[in-house]
Amino acid sequence: MKRNNDLGAFFEARNVAVIGSFKEYWVGGYGVIKNLLNFGFSGNIYPVNPSCSNVLGMTAYPAVDQVPDAIDLAIVITPSPIVPTIIEQCGHKGIKAAIVVSDGFAEANGEGIKLQREIVDIARNSGTRLIGPNTIGIINSASGLVTTPYFTGYSSIQRGTITYVSQTGLAGAQALPLEDLAYPISKMCDFGNKCDVNELDIIDYLDGDPDTKVIAAHLEDIKDSHQFMNMARKVVANKPVLILKPGKSEASIRAMASHTGSLAGNDQIYDSAFKQAGIIRLDTWQEFLEIPRVFASQPLPTGNRIAIISLTGGAGIMAIDAAVTYGLAVSQLSSHTINKLTKISPRLATNPIDFGQVAAVITNFIPTFEPIVTTVLGDDNIDCITIILSAGLADEMTDAIDMFRRLKQQALKPITIWLCGPQLAVREELARELETIGLPTYSNLETAVKALGIAANYARIKSQFEY
C-alpha cells in the first residue's frame, strides 16, 4: 500500500483528465469542462469517453490510459458502478490524484458502501489519492481549476488567501456567488464522502501552502480527533483554523451518521478539544463564509480594544453589545484623539463615534469622514475598528472608493465594515469594491464586530502557541 501525502497533485494539477458523459448538458463531464474553460483553467484538459471523439473542439480519448500525455488529476463523473474500473485505469496511467464526483456510494445504500470500499482498495494499491466520492471537488483560484459539474453563470474568482474546506457542496462555485462577492479565495475543497482524503490530509497540506493564510473548515465528523487536534495545534501557530462543526443535537448526529456514513462524537468534547488546540469554532454557515475574510485582508489586532465609527447612534449601541459579547472592550479614546475629533465636532468625542449628524450632508461626507477614521487609526488606545456606513451616503461612489483605498493603505489596524443602504445593488457594488481594496464588509452588523473579536482572540492564541 502506497500513500502520497502531498495534495499538490490535486490543487496544482496541470494536466487534467475529465472522465464522464459529454452530452451537451451542464451536469456531467460536459459541465466540468465548461467550467474549466469558463474559469480560464491554465492547464490542459483531456476529455475521456469511449463513445465520443471530440468535445468542445478538444480530442476525447476512449480511456484515460490512452491519453498520450501524463495526467496529474482525474475528475471522474461516470455512473458509480463503472468507477472502480476507471480508478483502476487511473492507477495504470500512474495518476496520483482523482476526484470522484459521482454519487451512489456510501451516502446511498449498502451496495454503495461496498463500491466505495472497492475504489479505496484499488486506489491505495496504485498510490492514487481520492477526493470524494459524492463531491463537487475543488477550486484553485490561481489556475482557474474549478471542478464543479454544475452551472455557475460567472467566470472569475478573486484570488486571495482563504481556503475553505467542507463536507458539503454548499461551499462551491455553483452555490456561492463568488464573483459577485469578490471574496479573496485561495482554494476550496468539498470532501464529499471522505473515502480517502480527509481533514487531516488537507490541514497538513494547507499548513505548508504559502497561498493559504486562513483555513475555514466545515466538518461533520473528524476521523481521528486526537491526531487532528495535534496537527491543528501546530498549524494554529502559523495561521488561523476556523471550524464550523454541526452536530449540536442528537438529531443532527443521527442524520450525519446516515448522510456521511460516519459517527460524530459528543459535541462538548469537540468544543473543549477545539479550544485546547487553538481552533476557533464558528456558529453559522454565514459566519463560516464571512468571518475568514478578516484574516485574509486585515492585520492582526495587537489587543482587544475596539472603536466603533457609526452613522447612527442606534447602530453604535448594538455594536457595543456585540463587542462585549465577543470579547472586545469599547475603549475610551485617547485625549489626543478627543482633541482632534472635537475640532471637527464636539459630538464626535466619544466611542462609539456617531458621525451621522456631522456627515448627514452628503457633500461633506468624505472630507469629514476621512479625518475621523485617520485619527482613530492613530489612537494608541484603539486596536481595531468597525465602521457602520450607508451605501446611500457614498453617492459619489468613485470618490468614496478612493478614500477607502487611502484609508486601507495607511491602516495598520484591522477594520471591518457594515453597510446599510436603500438599494441592494448599490450596497453590493460598494461591498465588492471594498472587498477588492481589502476592507471586508459583513452582512450582519453583529458579525462585522464578531470578526474583530475572533481576530483579537486568534492573536492572543497565536502568541501563546508560538512559545
Add this chain to the structure above:
Amino acid sequence: MKRNNDLGAFFEARNVAVIGSFKEYWVGGYGVIKNLLNFGFSGNIYPVNPSCSNVLGMTAYPAVDQVPDAIDLAIVITPSPIVPTIIEQCGHKGIKAAIVVSDGFAEANGEGIKLQREIVDIARNSGTRLIGPNTIGIINSASGLVTTPYFTGYSSIQRGTITYVSQTGLAGAQALPLEDLAYPISKMCDFGNKCDVNELDIIDYLDGDPDTKVIAAHLEDIKDSHQFMNMARKVVANKPVLILKPGKSEASIRAMASHTGSLAGNDQIYDSAFKQAGIIRLDTWQEFLEIPRVFASQPLPTGNRIAIISLTGGAGIMAIDAAVTYGLAVSQLSSHTINKLTKISPRLATNPIDFGQVAAVITNFIPTFEPIVTTVLGDDNIDCITIILSAGLADEMTDAIDMFRRLKQQALKPITIWLCGPQLAVREELARELETIGLPTYSNLETAVKALGIAANYARIKSQFEY
C-alpha cells in the same frame, strides 16, 4: 394639559404640512417633499417656509397657521432653536400631530435638553402629540406617507402587515432597501428622542390597527416597564410582539444613557419581564428585520414539528441543529408520506428530505420537487417546513414561481425558505418574487429555521394568553 392617545393623526394623516428649508437638496424639507411625491402620497402636501413661495410647483406658506386648510400632521425640519415657535404655531392651527425631524435636542447637549422640555410643554398645552425630535419619522405604506428627509432612490414599498417601530433611523426607507426586498410593510416609526410619543402609545395604537398583524420593536429603553408589560400582555393575545432590546452590557447601557438621554434597566429583568408578558425577544438587527415576516404571510403552526426539505444533506444537518436550538422537533415523517416519497425515490424517505440527488437534473426539478413539498404539507406529523434551495436550480424562473404560487395556495402550514445560488441578482430576484407570493426567504439558513421556532413559540404563548 390635553393629551390625545390616538396616533391615527400621524399614520392616517391626509393634510400634511412640511415646515423647513426647501433648497434643492435632499436633506431638509425639500427631501421630505420629494419622498412624499416619490412614494405617491395620496394626501395633500403644504410646504411652509417664510422665504419661499413655491416648491416643486406647490404653493409654500410663510407660516403653518397661514395654511388655508386644516392640517393633520406637521413635519418639522428647521434648525432646533426655531422649533418651539413652530410647535406653538402648530398648536394655534389646531394640529394634533407633529413629527420633529430636527436634531440638536436632548441627544446633543444641555441646551438641547432644555429645548426639548420646552417643545414638550408647548405641545402638551395645545394637545399636539410629538414624534421625535431627532427622527426620520414614519411610514404608512397604504397612503405612501414616507417622511424621511434622506434620499432613498426607490419609490414603492410593498403593502403588508408588519409594523416596525424603533429608536434608530436604521429602520427607515433611506437605510433599508424596502423596494428590493418587498417586505410586506404596514407602518414604520422611528421614535427618535421619544420626548412624547413612546412605545406605550404606539403598542396601544397598533393593537387596534387592523392593518398590523405583527409588531416588531427596537427599544433602547422602556419608559414605564410595568405599564408596558401589562399592555403588551394584552396585545400578545391578538398579535405577536417581537422586541430587539440592546443593553446587554454595561458599556451599551452607559452609551444609551448619553444617546437617548434615558436610563436603561438591568437586562436580565427585561428578559424575564418580556417572557412573562409573552413578548418574544430577538437577538440581532437582521432578525429584527427578517423574522416578523413569518407572521405576516404564514399561518401559525399548530405544533413544533419541522420538516426540512433540502437540496443538500449538509445544509439539512445544519438546519437540524438550528431547529433543536430554537425549540423545534425534527419529526419522523408519517408512513403514508414515506410511501409516497419512496415512490419518487427511496432516498427521500427521511427527514431532512435531501432532494439534491433526485433534482440535480434541472429539467426534472419542478415535477420532482413539487410533489415532495405537497406530500410533506399533507403529513399529519409535520407542522412547518423549511425549504433549502438554490436559485441557480430555478433556471426557468417563471415556471418555478408558478410552482411556488401553487404551493402557497394550498399551504395550511408555515413555510420558510433559504436560498443559495451562484448569482446575487438571481437569488435576490427569486427571493423578491417569493416574498410577493407570500413565502419568506431568509439571509441565513439558521434564521429561516429560527423564524419557524419563534412562530411555534408564539402559537403556544397565544393559546395560553387567550384563556
